[in-house]
Amino acid sequence: MNRQDRGDRVIMRRPRIVIVGAGFAGYSAARKLSRLARGAADIVLLNPTDYFLYLPLLPEVATGVLEPRRISVSLPATLPGVRLVLGEATGIELDRKWVAYADPEGGSGELGYDRLVLAAGSVNKLLPIPGVAEHAHGFRGIPEALYLRDHVTRQIELADSADDPAQRQARCTFVVVGAGYTGTEVAAHGALFTDDLVERHPGLRDQPVRWLLLDLADRVLPDLDERLSTTASRVLRQRGVDVRTGTSVREATPDGVHLSDGTHVPTRTLVWCVGVRPDPLVADLGLATNHGRLVVDEYLTVPGHPDVYACGDAAAVPDLTRPGEITAMTAQHATRQGRLAARNIAASYNQGVRRTYRHHDLGFVVDLGGPQAAADPLGVPLGGPLAKAVTAGYHLLAMPGNRVRTAADWLLNAVLPRHTVQLGLVRAPAVPLDTATPELPRTP
Missing domain, CATH: 3.50.50.100 (FAD/NAD(P)-binding domain)
Structure with a gap:
């Protein structure tokens, strides 16, 4: 808590934690923080839409298997204790500790923060190919x-x-x-x-x-x-x-x-x-990057800025299981990094102990439509209807709603x-x- 003295009164101000982006990393960070804070912090989630998109099922939307709202999980409905601000971050002033944003109707605003989580995600990767x-x-x-x-x-x-x-x-x-x-x-x-x-x-x-x-x-x-x-x-x-x-x-x-x-x-x-590339917001920060991703330490903090955390596709997180490499841009990593960022932010307020990011893949699933899929849960390769059942079960468990x-x-x-x-x-x-x-x- 932050203390503000006014005469003989001491007013306790809740710390404000701003999360930029509600993809896998940002959503997971917001959800974990809301459970850890229990109302003791002002958690603000800045995102252009009011939903979390479960991206792995997007091909089924494009081919008429699922309706769009099935993979669009409401942020207000599933993140109690988190305040949603509709908008896109347009700039971050690290010294002043504020985030500038543009709202969907052309307006603008600023959000001050005590802790910042950069989870802006990624966009389409462009190559210099004519046309x-x-x-x-x-x-x-x-x-x-x-x-x-x-x-x-x-x-x-x-x-x-x-x-x-x-x-x-x-x-x-x-x-x-x-x-x-x-x-x-x-x-x-x-x-x-x-x-x-x-x-x-x-x-x-x-x-x-x-x-x-x-x-x-x-x-x-x-x-x-x-x-x-x-x-x-x-x-x-x-x-x-x-x-x-x-x-x-x-x-x-x-x-x-x-x-x-x-x-x-x-x-x-x-x-x-x-493929994808980090959100352009990362390049505008003027901080060190690795393959376009914001450099962070094993605790997901930005060097020189202990109040700023980054995770997901926007962050170059050291892969402690493969020294010298950074983690891949996958939903598995983003989800777990978001949760760890939340825990380490709580630890910065003396709630728990901060931890390093270390993750071992439990397997991957690839939905091929119809009764077909490819999967390797725990390293066991599967194909056909059995892989399809594993894939469907994984997605239903991983989805935070719907x-x-x-x-x-x-x-x-x-x-x-x-x-x-x-x-x-x-x-x-x-x-x-x-x-x-x-x-x-x-x-x-």
């Missing part, structure tokens, strides 16, 4: 998922009415760049989605629908165990996905992509899943045909690839 920024779309937020669902549906419908065979083929060709988690799941789910769409358009029964998955690595899921990669590759190829390793985009144009192997692929769809509704949608999708209509809610100009806020549609 990509203009013609590709990322996959980091609900607006992008809704746009992709409408766009893919629209391409199939327009192909059905097109007389030109070349145009039909271009509209029925979908290119995904990046064969990591996101790209692999988007291609796997997308192939099933277009199969359902084509069934509703008899004129396309004889029209091949192509999905291409590109990556410069020598295999899909290059950062995971090779056995998971093998399972994912087999499922993708069984669904007709053209997996091209050692290949990427050399140039993107309005009517197709030129690949690094010299071929040209006519298409109207380019999904950019090559579990029953999500499970109900999965059950309905298993017995009923999925909805395949375009709502027209998000158009291409609203979801540019080069954006610092993929969670918000841009106003053209």
Whole structure:
């Protein structure tokens, strides 16, 4: 507690803890702090939206399996004792201890803090490839998922009415760049989605629908165990996905992509899943970075600023299990780092003892749509329906809310045909690839 003397009175002021960002790291930090503080601190969460997005299930939103609200967990409803401020951080003054922000309606404000948690997360990673920024779309937020669902549906419908065979083929060709988690799941789910769409358009029964998955690595899921990669590759190829390793985009144009192997692929769809980069807010701080991520010590504090903590994708957290390396940008790390930041902040107020971050992976899950998945819980490689059950169970346990509704949608999708209509809610100009806020549609 902070003390303020006014005459003969001593007023105890609750310390203010400001958390920037409500992704996996920020949400976990806020939730843990609310339980530890028990009203003894003013916990403020600054975020552009009023929900936590469970990002791993975003491909199912893009392909009509889940509705967007299933993976959007309300912040006010699940974070008691935490005050939500809607806005995006625009600057941080470390000496004055305040955070400047812009609200959704164009206003601005400032938040003073006693402790600061930087969990701004990440945005789409850009590469200097001609035409990509203009013609590709990322996959980091609900607006992008809704746009992709409408766009893919629209391409199939327009192909059905097109007389030109070349145009039909271009509209029925979908290119995904990046064969990591996101790209692999988007291609796997997308192939099933277009199969359902084509069934509703008899004129396309004889029209091949192509999905291409590109990556410069020598295999899909290059950062995971090779056995998971093998399972994912087999499922993708069984669904007709053209997996091209050692290949990427050399140039993107309005009517197709030129690949690094010299071929040209006519298409109207380019999904950019090559990875992520820290939120631009990190670079604006003027502090030391490592691969664009804010340098912190093993306690998640910023050197020279003991009242500032950073975690998740925005932070270069030392990996104590692999000396000299930093932790990967995964939801597992972000969640655990957020909790540790909360504990160490509590320890700074003499509640508990601060700890270093040390984490051992318990395994990974990759949802491939339908009854297929790849998983290695505790290092045991699984595939097929058993892996699917493990994957679904993991996601339901990891989600901080909406579990029953999500499970109900999965059950309905298993017995009923999925909805395949375009709502027209998000158009291409609203979801540019080069954006610092993929969670918000841009106003053209």
